[in-house]
Amino acid sequence: MDSREVDAGLRKTMYEEMVLIRKFEEKLIELSQEKDKLVGMQILANGQEAVAVGIVKALKPDDVIVSNHRSHGHLLAKGANPKYLMAEIMGKATGVNKGKSGTLHMAVPEVNALMTTTIVGGGPPLAVGAAFAQQYRGESNITVVFFGDGAAAEGSVHEAMNLSNLWKLPVLFVCENNCWAGAQSLSEHCAVGDIAARAVGYGMPGELVDGNDVAKVYTLAKKMVMGCRNGQGPALIEAKTYRMRGHGEHDHQHYVDKKELEEWSRLCPIKRLRNNMLSEGLVSEAQLQTIGRQVEARVDEAAKFGTESPYPLPEEALEDVWVEDFTMQQVAQ
């Protein structure tokens, strides 16, 4: 497969989206240096943008995604508004979840990013449920769930894979194998080199892909998504990629070999796509700079929006537990 097989316009769009994710998170890095600007620990997708964009571009807007603690890329790729994400990450009332979630579990139902969980391994069983509803209603929509190589060790992932193929549910399992789970490298937490090898144990297709090549990710996703949509049941993609920053901005990766970081930095998915578009003459340097500036402006606007937004009222914390107008006051007071 050659990335040239992917339409030039689409590649440009994917480039823009990857740059948006990168710059959005670079803004978070910047803001995390300032006191009391962001709330909690920031888990960044820096280096993994091609997985989010390549997979999501293979979906229709009605398809559902289920995300995890490393969600910014997934959500932006699915079309979430950076303003409301930024405000959420700042804990503001205007945030996509009114400040109740913060960075770790943002749900954006508007774009069918219905559930994000920071319980590692929590996503796959949720995705089974979403895909069941899609199948039950006779829709052709599918559900994609992103999870990490670390998550693959959780029992819930196993249960979800077995159940989804048993019932031929339209779930695409996307394992972002970024070589680390916290401070544990793959070989320290996983008994097997390729998590994709597990697909056979559930009777479903499973394939590896270079997760830093957005065109390859997209092409494989297209194929796998078609299978899910056509009633062939679930499939597993393992995207080999790399987490370029620590697990949270306080983490300076003391446990990582600097050479490993350098090697993967050469494989940067954005740089690769950029070079390949330039060398094919699809875009000019000037056009790329324009994209960069436009994206920066969006990110700055988002940061400004978040910064200027008010915090929610303390007692509004009591809202949004229950659907009806019923607070636990009735229960507990």
Add this chain to the structure above:
Amino acid sequence: MDSREVDAGLRKTMYEEMVLIRKFEEKLIELSQEKDKLVGMQILANGQEAVAVGIVKALKPDDVIVSNHRSHGHLLAKGANPKYLMAEIMGKATGVNKGKSGTLHMAVPEVNALMTTTIVGGGPPLAVGAAFAQQYRGESNITVVFFGDGAAAEGSVHEAMNLSNLWKLPVLFVCENNCWAGAQSLSEHCAVGDIAARAVGYGMPGELVDGNDVAKVYTLAKKMVMGCRNGQGPALIEAKTYRMRGHGEHDHQHYVDKKELEEWSRLCPIKRLRNNMLSEGLVSEAQLQTIGRQVEARVDEAAKFGTESPYPLPEEALEDVWVEDFTMQQVAQ
């Protein structure tokens, strides 16, 4: 592999043990017709005796087994005294666990049957812990855990397999695939035909065996056990067998095709071993009858012992929660 490769004396012993299990459980069937004789629902290994005996015969006395709700065969094969098992199943004070366990979770530490759990899928993580202790202390002992095809769907089994091969723990996973999990057949609860196929996803050896041929089970177990003992890490055996009775004596298998039962009854592991010993001239009909009578006498004695034993005192229920002389009275009263 031919069963003749297995030593004649050993085959005779295995035969005796299989008959003991069968007759012990036939006594339970008989007693379960009487009111208030046995406590609770009896889950019988009828038809699966060759798995228990074939596996356990490949072990040393110091090796540990972890059993599940279908434990009678495992425990008897490991050398548990039928008297104390019978008394336990009757809820008597002389029972192997003083009547606190009943049939479902008997532990017999005397024979290194350390933990029995009726939480389906609970055994494998416990076995990981036991095997870890064996490795930690530099012993050559290993741990065998028995679980069902239904249990294979539990997340705990996945976690245990990954962890045990990651650490190269001496665990032999024995999946007794008896075609049913409760009233669900394999194809109704499992996305894949052979559970052994999952071994590759953990990088460990996994093999199928005819679970109704005790010699084959024994021979494969010997090989797998050696790997575990030699530090090669865990292994998985899937023994294809069949649950001849319902899941509890109230269960008349309304959901089972009678033909299926007939076919498997022809494959009865005891009948097969018996015929093969007879055809080889290893034993005579008379000798087999003697074995039968001796075993029956032991079982009768066990039933008598259980029947004549007293129930524990009600308030002795408060004992055995804590190691020290500390009852929850201190906590709760």
Add this chain to the structure above:
Amino acid sequence: MAVLSFGQALRDALDVAMSEDERVFIAGEGVGVSIHYDPNLPTHGLLEKYGPKRVKDTPVSEAAIAGLAVGASTLGLRPVVEIMFFPFITLATDMLVNHAGKLRYLSGGKSSFPLTVRVKAGVNFAAGCQHSHNLEAWLAHSPGLKVVFPSTPAEAKGLLLSAIFDPNPVVVVEEMLLYWMQGEVPDGDYRIPIGKARVVIPGKDCTIVSYGGAVYTALEAAKTLSGEGISLEVVDLRSLVPLDRRCLLDSVSRTGRLVVLHDATKFGGFGAEISAIVAEEAFDMLKAPVKRVAAPDIPVPVSPPQEIFYKPSSEMIIEAVRSTVGKA
């Protein structure tokens, strides 16, 4: 109004919900085909009636069963999933507590999770402590989950139907040993509001608060004590979350005395919450200390005399009441 068993009443609720609303489906281990062939079981015959699309037998995967409910509910279905026995709910608590109960909150109120979990409870069916362990106190301490625990066939039907159509996650605890108990059950789409307790029998001297099968132990005690001239008011909570504080406090204000009863273990049990509420809010009305009658803080033993010992008895209530009313 038909006379149905408790189990048939539950089945009736499922039947009504499924025939009324295509969004309702049921799933669990053996909810379609069961090793127990008994028309008194809540899912009996539903597979035959509604087919395998809507009656789903699952693998033995409690976390996935709960996840199925969470995910399907937020796409608009009305899942009713079964956890076979109460101790197995431990395997689903991440999905129920960290997901069903929290994801709406985490969405800032954008999403909802209208799912129902049926769980079978009972401390005395001779299966031992890994099958018998009442954990309603855990669920009641988990924000975002409603918890109901019916005691009669009519309540079972009415509360299960309300649970299925409640827009929030609801756990319905079913006392298994009641499955065969008969009672009058209203026809059709009969619902009992979640959060309303019921005064089973009115009385003057002491209130007994309970739920589930324990209510019958309380009634037994009430009968004996009425012979001694002590009049008990028996309150069946029916719903633990939300709790009908009004009914509870009103009853205590009438009787001035309270004994709380449940079959779960005492220490940290739900009875503590009842006792604490009353001690906090009705202190001045109390003529005597609130007593709790509950199981000892041990796992459920199997041996018959010990299993009987474990379960709170009417004698224990009688003793507690006598000491409360000063006639010990």
Add this chain to the structure above:
Amino acid sequence: MAVLSFGQALRDALDVAMSEDERVFIAGEGVGVSIHYDPNLPTHGLLEKYGPKRVKDTPVSEAAIAGLAVGASTLGLRPVVEIMFFPFITLATDMLVNHAGKLRYLSGGKSSFPLTVRVKAGVNFAAGCQHSHNLEAWLAHSPGLKVVFPSTPAEAKGLLLSAIFDPNPVVVVEEMLLYWMQGEVPDGDYRIPIGKARVVIPGKDCTIVSYGGAVYTALEAAKTLSGEGISLEVVDLRSLVPLDRRCLLDSVSRTGRLVVLHDATKFGGFGAEISAIVAEEAFDMLKAPVKRVAAPDIPVPVSPPQEIFYKPSSEMIIEAVRSTVGKA
């Protein structure tokens, strides 16, 4: 006696236990190599000191981590395993509740399970409700498990060491935000008996019972109130199971008033048990209703003003005490 941080004191306990007893090993996600490089973390540097045989980084598999502890302990090891954050314990509750807490009982007293589970708790570290959710009430309601919840560096060391060498399963809840708090800590194999509470400051007018970091909120309130002439007695339970009923009841008998405080949610929280015990056993000594101060019954929100709102404050205690002593 050295001055150590709470985290260092825990580390010291692990260090003493490991150097004293070969049977002790530690396991968990990142207990060897961590994304947090900080000498105030309880497992910092232990991998370097004891090597990978005894300091085991595990996969992200909470059930297997707990199973590891259960299985290894019954073969005679002394496992100390870590569950990273309290809400993740849901994934291990089957192993802890149905196995660690019950298998000895099921063996009729033949087996034992001397394991320790360390779990990190805290309701305000800006990570939201899937990382912050204090569930000690669940564990305290689970027969066969001991539960301790230290509040000072010395207690942290003394209780963790006792837990490791206790022949029963013990859960040690570590309040993360205390990791950096300094205090004097006895050297060597210092143990505090599990089951003994501590009167932090004596007082006459009202008892505050608490545990973990909430004890400091109580002390803050005590300081303010002493300015108003109200004298608080602050009791730190330290151990929830077994509970020091003597200390609790003695204190209430001295002050006649009780406010219970914890950072967990109120409804069905551990405070209910304390309140119920006192209402049951010290009714006649009580001059006023027992009050509970606890978190509202909601998941922990992330937004800073809401997270502050969630956590019970000294003002709430002050208000509760004032109303209790009749000076509201």
